[in-house]
Amino acid sequence: MTRRVWLGAAASMALPVYPGRASQDTESVPHIEHNLYSSAATREALRRGQLPASFLWENKALRLGVNELGRTHGIDVWLDRRLDPQQEISLRFPAESAPPTLYRALMSIAKLAGAAVGMIENIAYIGPVESVARVQCAAVVLYDRMHRFSGDRSPMAPPLEWADISSYNDILAQIAQGSGWSIAGRLPHDLLHAGRWNSPATLATQLTLLLAGFDMTAEPAGPRALRLVPLGKNTEWQTIYQPSELVGTRLSPTAIQQLQRRFPSARAVQQPSGWHVSGPTDFHLALMTPPPPQLNANASRWQRMRWTFQVKNKPAKVVLDSLSTSIGFDTHWSSTALEKGNQTISFEVANADLDTLLQAFARASGLQVIRQGSVVQIDHRQSQ
Template structure:
């Protein structure tokens, strides 16, 4: 389960636990819903949880599969670091926030379901940031930085593959890397050196104090580039000394990778030139060598035009009217707020066009156990002097005659 830390909530927020279980025994997933209710709005955060399902979700078939999978993030004015952590934990990927980005930047996302990639790009757009992709890392950074950082990861990884096989195997081995709060870049550099058994000259890195962090399944290229990028530095390898140092970034990077020719047809080539005007394509028989930034390579690998989001399961196949919930909301809250929260959780669309604002503002209380969503909505309406009828997936609320 992924929860929002208490210090990220509005001061008057009240938290209520809602557990929902699909009607019948055919569903293998039980969603756990955290509702945060304040005097003005209801914030809903849904974390899909199951002892059997969660490990499979975190261990995706591939990085691109995770980006295509459905991600539901709901919240208002949540700190960027909280949103990034929740997405990373749920999908088993790393969401890296560049040190020049304020991690407390407020992010608001609607309840509309979309792919993980769409969610990440929506977060970036709302915060005027850029997204870079370098499996298994997603980078959120200022414009012109994220894509370049991801490109440098791909480039260094490609260079590591050219090293003697023993060194290449060691440096490209995925490992978890974690450091404590108030760690310095030099200290993290030494952790990287110990993890991948390589010499790293961390003394050249500027002094800074970093928050705690855990990176999952990264290689030495990921770790070194992320460590240096926030200072406009890039790692370089001295094969004579078998040592990594850091140099000032002078120009944008590009990396050459090869793909089957069928993946880069004429239409794809035109699209790649729009992404990176400096992209270079070189035919090599059955292969095509593409030199460009990480956005170019991500576009080729993901081929989003042909891919559809993978459903995570859960309540997706259960009709809204057949979903059951246990709901406890302390105190009295406006009927409209609780109605909207229950409809969001159950999958109903709420229509209040025929209801008066006076009745929608009426305070109501609610404490039900293992009840159908329709029964819960009816109970709320009864307390507020309203009626409700259900048309397929819409709850139509009106004033009582």
């Protein structure tokens, strides 16, 4: 991680300044020297969040749905304990006007659940609307403080997996034992379903997510020692970025002004040492997030093309993989759909467009198939 060097205001007077309207006193906004979001893991998660996603949920349990979506797209999702994991969500994504990205899909799901979503390092956190920005800020502050106490080493956590009906205190003890940091304090008793985080994450991220549902966080109490404390009210933080850490197209005056319509208190100041950015975490991430990839140029041609196709007694996944290779689209299989990938199917079409061909496959396989541009999402079809 890069150590941040702070310059006085006079050093930046001759360079572009894009101020917002301050909602938190500048002195109360934490200065971050060691930025949790500067990691390669965060950049990979931001890239994945911009990839296309498509699905159709009909009365799907929230926990089941987000877990499947996360596994399909290679990103971990954490549900706050205050949300009902069994609440049923019905959603066809994308809607006509929505950019078909994974992160936009998570935003739509969270909204239907009466919640919000925010990235914490490389994990998508879905929690109460009033909590997400505070939890994101708490993670940044905790990482920065732990980094200072542990010298130049980044406090990384080992892979985390827990059994069914584990308590939050069980996981807290597991984190403490695996990391070598002592943690003073206990949480109210509550149980979790079995789960795991597949992506490596920092100790600060794991602790922040675990504690968020209790409106708590942690702070250093000494070398390799932490204590539980109430979650703070701060939602904003500030740091210095090198230009290479940000996306160039996000740094024009017009682009920043557009962002400030969403984040009125945020600001970005170009200094000799880099870009001084202050605001909520989502403002920082907006400056770091690459634009969605362009859809495959084949997608527009497919509207004019027609196919004649016949298959008899072939495994469903083999059939779709063959079509994917010959036509040129990408496939995303959910874990539950893959379980039916070996079943044999038979169907035929004549002079059919791509969507008609895919729906013939869907009927023969009993799977749910949704195409968005050059990406075809395959999921288990829920019984009516």
